[in-house]
Amino acid sequence: MEFTNIFDAHAHYDDEKFTEDREELLSSLPSKGVVGVVNASIDLKTSETALAFAEKYPFMYATVGIHPENLENLENDYLQKLSGLYEHEKAVAIGEIGLDYYWDIPKELQQRVFGEQLALTNDLNAPVVIHDREAHRDTLEFLKKYRPRRALIHCYSGSAEFLKEILRLDCCISLGGTVTFKNARHSVEVAREVPIDRLLLETDAPYLSPVPFRGKRNDSSMIIYTAQKIAEIRGMSVKEVLDITCDNAKRFYNL
Numbered sequence: 001m002e003f004t005n006i007f008d009a010h011a012h013y014d015d016e017k018f019t020e021d022r023e024e025l026l027s028s029l030p031s032k033g034v035v036g037v038v039n040a041s042i043d044l045k046t047s048e049t050a051l052a053f054a055e056k057y058p059f060m061y062a063t064v065g066i067h068p069e070n071l072e073n074l075e076n077d078y079l080q081k082l083s084g085l086y087e088h089e090k091a092v093a094i095g096e097i098g099l100d101y102y103w104d105i106p107k108e109l110q111q112r113v114f115g116e117q118l119a120l121t122n123d124l125n126a127p128v129v130i131h132d133r134e135a136h137r138d139t140l141e142f143l144k145k146y147r148p149r150r151a152l153i154h155c156y157s158g159s160a161e162f163l164k165e166i167l168r169l170d171c172c173i174s175l176g177g178t179v180t181f182k183n184a185r186h187s188v189e190v191a192r193e194v195p196i197d198r199l200l201l202e203t204d205a206p207y208l209s210p211v212p213f214r215g216k217r218n219d220s221s222m223i224i225y226t227a228q229k230i231a232e233i234r235g236m237s238v239k240e241v242l243d244i245t246c247d248n249a250k251r252f253y254n255l
Contacts, residue, residue: 010202042067095129177210
């Protein structure tokens, strides 16, 4: 059965893994049922690239932001530049921004830049896409402090219990291929417990490919396998999962 209404809430098609066939792949996605892709940025350069993709492909949109792994040599006027990039008609959120305590990046620097970008998000009244890796508690504290209007915790990796705290702040989450992994106990619990109107689907392409493609390059068409797993967990049809998460993504990104 062919499915439509596939909306990939978070991908990275600027990644070098797509260099050889990027145009061919992106051009083929609508024929595979993909109606929307948000290309997430990690610095000023990729923000510009994401906007260029969005200009070329009608179904693509862009976030603009500085990822916590990309803070080296951060320009003094980066906030003004992000604000200018967000004025583009196909820029739909500030992101991905956040905290990453897996890598040895000074926490004080991460927290300063995260806070500055959350403040910018509020100034622009923009949605925000958040990266949270092994920093759940601090991420929560920043969300409580800044209270962004609409926040998406992308590739959610916390527990079902932590989810309850996130939901109290009116956040959404997105799930990807990890929910199909054999050891994905937390992701399965979260997929079962999250209110369906707060759930988006993503690939984080080219990473985190679902079973049966684990270890291979991911792309937006593979969301089908994530949707199938979530449909199984929740006792829904795959079409229902795709239709609802597509509507959720359009509402979150104000499309």
